[in-house]
Amino acid sequence: MIQFTLKCDKDHRFDSWFQSGAAFDKLKAAGMVTCSICGSAQVEKAIMAPRVRPARMAAPAPPPEAPVDLPAPASLSEPQNAAEEALGKLRRNIEENSEYVGDKFTQEARAMHEGDSPERAIYGEAKLDDAKQLIEDGIPVLPLPFMPGRKTN
Incomplete structure (x- = not known):
């Protein structure tokens, strides 16, 4: 299984799981991949960072040089859109x-x-x-x- 970040022609972004990259291509060609927000069939893969697990014997990542200020996570009780x-x-x-x-x-x-x-x-x-x-x-x-x-x- 693979998770893709997708976006439609109206710039709505959403995630979806597929059996493989080829399965996504096949479903998209058949018009079966649509935007979960507006229903548009004009959906493409969006740029996303891959999730790569390090090898067991790989050296641990060096600590960051300076702390990075991340924005506070959005409240789950507040509407996001x-x-x-x-x-x-x-x-x-x-x-x-x-x-x-x-x-x-x-x-x-x-x-x-x-x-x-x-x-x-x-x-x-x-x-x-x-x-x-x-x-x-x-x-x-x-x-x-x-x-x-x-x-x-």
Whole structure:
């Protein structure tokens, strides 16, 4: 397996794993490598530093001459780009303005559609087959782009 840093024609950068360099070339030629941010198929390998492990008997690397001031690592709790920020805003909006019904989502959505339960904004979890059945029955549902936080009440 090999990890490549890739970039699309809109200069989005992302990493992806491939079985080999030849596997990347084959998938790219088939149009199966797309940007994970915008979906563009115009993807190229970006310049990256290779990860080379030193031989067991190799001499240890000399210590650096002067300490290098590295930027502080980005906080994992802060959004790193506009897409992450928008996703966080969407999640907060859904959680504040909807009722979490957990694994009873399928039953609640069907009951609201049939008029057996009051109409309201809900979100929760459903098995793929159950969600497909709701759609086939004309009940409008959408997948969320995040996993709901489980509430234990």
